Amino acid sequence: MNLRLARTSCIECPIRHRAVCAECDDTELAVLEGIKSYVTVPKGGRIAEAGESLDHLSSVVSGCATVSKTLADGRRQMVGLLLPSDFIGRPGRATLSFDIEAATDVTLCRFQRRAFEAIIRSSPNVARRLLTMTLDELDVARDWQVLLGRLTARERVIHFLLSLVRREATETGAAHRSGPVRLELPLSREMIADYLGLTIETTSRQFTALRKDGLIKTPTARTIVVPDLVDLMPEAMDEDGAPSA
Amino acid sequence: MNLRLARTSCIECPIRHRAVCAECDDTELAVLEGIKSYVTVPKGGRIAEAGESLDHLSSVVSGCATVSKTLADGRRQMVGLLLPSDFIGRPGRATLSFDIEAATDVTLCRFQRRAFEAIIRSSPNVARRLLTMTLDELDVARDWQVLLGRLTARERVIHFLLSLVRREATETGAAHRSGPVRLELPLSREMIADYLGLTIETTSRQFTALRKDGLIKTPTARTIVVPDLVDLMPEAMDEDGAPSA
DNA sequence: TTGCCGCCTTGATGCAGATCAAGGCGCGAA
DNA sequence: TTCGCGCCTTGATCTGCATCAAGGCGGCAA
Numbered sequence: 001m002n003l004r005l006a007r008t009s010c011i012e013c014p015i016r017h018r019a020v021c022a023e024c025d026d027t028e029l030a031v032l033e034g035i036k037s038y039v040t041v042p043k044g045g046r047i048a049e050a051g052e053s054l055d056h057l058s059s060v061v062s063g064c065a066t067v068s069k070t071l072a073d074g075r076r077q078m079v080g081l082l083l084p085s086d087f088i089g090r091p092g093r094a095t096l097s098f099d100i101e102a103a104t105d106v107t108l109c110r111f112q113r114r115a116f117e118a119i120i121r122s123s124p125n126v127a128r129r130l131l132t133m134t135l136d137e138l139d140v141a142r143d144w145q146v147l148l149g150r151l152t153a154r155e156r157v158i159h160f161l162l163s164l165v166r167r168e169a170t171e172t173g174a175a176h177r178s179g180p181v182r183l184e185l186p187l188s189r190e191m192i193a194d195y196l197g198l199t200i201e202t203t204s205r206q207f208t209a210l211r212k213d214g215l216i217k218t219p220t221a222r223t224i225v226v227p228d229l230v231d232l233m234p235e236a237m238d239e240d241g242a243p244s245a
Numbered sequence: 246m247n248l249r250l251a252r253t254s255c256i257e258c259p260i261r262h263r264a265v266c267a268e269c270d271d272t273e274l275a276v277l278e279g280i281k282s283y284v285t286v287p288k289g290g291r292i293a294e295a296g297e298s299l300d301h302l303s304s305v306v307s308g309c310a311t312v313s314k315t316l317a318d319g320r321r322q323m324v325g326l327l328l329p330s331d332f333i334g335r336p337g338r339a340t341l342s343f344d345i346e347a348a349t350d351v352t353l354c355r356f357q358r359r360a361f362e363a364i365i366r367s368s369p370n371v372a373r374r375l376l377t378m379t380l381d382e383l384d385v386a387r388d389w390q391v392l393l394g395r396l397t398a399r400e401r402v403i404h405f406l407l408s409l410v411r412r413e414a415t416e417t418g419a420a421h422r423s424g425p426v427r428l429e430l431p432l433s434r435e436m437i438a439d440y441l442g443l444t445i446e447t448t449s450r451q452f453t454a455l456r457k458d459g460l461i462k463t464p465t466a467r468t469i470v471v472p473d474l475v476d477l478m479p480e481a482m483d484e485d486g487a488p489s490a
Numbered sequence: 491t492t493g494c495c496g497c498c499t500t501g502a503t504g505c506a507g508a509t510c511a512a513g514g515c516g517c518g519a520a
Numbered sequence: 521t522t523c524g525c526g527c528c529t530t531g532a533t534c535t536g537c538a539t540c541a542a543g544g545c546g547g548c549a550a
Binding site: 082188189190205207208221224 | 526527528531
């Protein structure tokens with residue numbers, strides 16, 4: 001792990017209003033500011049390993065990390081995707097159950113675990129925010145279970161693309177309901193396959209099929225252009241009731 | 246929903262030390278005691294529906310409930326199994342994203358949402374316990390993602406059985422690491438299939454195969470006897486490293 | 491006791507996605 | 521500029537599970 005300290009002020013922090021600190025008042029923020037430190041992990045680097053004890057909790061400031069588990073025979077399943085503002089770690093317990101790796105260069109805002117646990121106890125705004133974020137993650141994980149258990153390969157890929165678009169929209173504040181969108185995929189085909197519970201080959205074939213159907217364009221393997229989001233959404237097969245995104 | 250009030254004291258409550266109230270001191274417990282009420286939902290009854298607003302949060306006192314989502318075309322995936330001590334609801338938000346149904350007769354210990362949210366604010370022991378429980382549920386959901394994304398039908402059924410055994414062990418305090426175990430399945434074959442992301446037929450065939458292999462006995466469709474847990478565990482294909490349970 | 495109904499099992503067949511197997515393409519190093 | 525190496529795509533084939541289709545079994549009502 002490549003350490004690099006920085007002195008960015010929380011006030012100017014890009015995730016100030018979305019991360020675990022989102023609901024802090026100035027006093028609380030000052031406390032967090034006092035114990036935080038920045039770390040950069042290069043693309044491909046390990047951030048944490050299942051079972052290993054870690055004494056820092058952190059927020060993702062920039063970049064993209066994956067949460068996954070690898071079985072004894074090499075089968076691998078991604079179970080979480082960490083983007084800016086997402087939280088890493090489990091207050092109250094030192095060990096994680098999953099591996100966390102940097103999919104791109106990742107910058108973390110870290111807190112010593114003991115110090116952060118003290119803050120949770122003293123500042124209900126942090127505790128409450130963390131509970132909300134964890135409940136949101138639980139909903140995401142459960143939607144993902146539906147995807148892995150019941151959706152076809154094509155539906156999975158479409159869901160993946162739509163979720164990236166949606167996530168990007170909430171980050172930039174912009175909300176495209178329709179119209180063309182350009183996406184830079186933070187993940188390789190192999191990682192996407194692990195995300196979706198498919199093989200690389202099937203994933204690749206689905207991208208090809210979507211391209212042939214005119215639903216996406218692929219100027220580069222890592223760049224996806226969606227001419228019209230509305231075309232993609234009917235195939236997502238979401239919820240009960242009617243198909244939607 | 247079939248209402249039935251009762252005046253069981255928290256002190257004698259079977260889930261007193263495992264539920265959301267587990268870490269309460271006597272004062273906090275008294276407050277909860279003041280706002281709680283019991284409800285019984287008969288087998289097959291709806292406890293909550295996705296999107297619908299509910300003004301109670303509850304703990305499962307007895308019985309078994311399922312958390313699931315149904316797609317527009319009828320495909321269904323279970324994403325959670327609620328057993329005694331598990332918590333239902335999302336403090337801070339009125340609507341759920343999933344359907345909750347009683348798989349057996351279920352008794353709930355309910356709290357008015359507003360009142361409970363006030364308690365979370367005033368009593369850190371409840372807030373902390375809820376965070377821990379939510380983090381635990383997240384881990385369970387993620388392990389389930391691995392099962393749905395990468396395990397074979399046989400491995401899924403074995404995992405299901407082992408998870409029931411383990412859960413039962415923590416409830417009764419008894420820990421069998423080996424030796425014969427008898428299980429009463431709280432779920433029908435259809436529900437097990439929805440749990441495991443399989444069809445009824447495949448699920449049934451896997452039970453048959455395990456029986457033919459001598460790994461289980463099935464005196465009744467709903468009763469499973471595992472002559473030796475140790476025989477089942479090597480096939481579970483858990484974690485990294487070596488196969489284990 | 492009989493008959494019905496829901497749930498479960500078993501068999502035959504089909505198909506989506508895995509697996510096996512070649513290349514192609516783009517990018518960085520020499 | 522060329523080479524080599526990842527990463528991605530495409531094709532051929534295989535297979536585990538879904539789907540389609542019959543019954544069997546057990547509990548309950550009459």
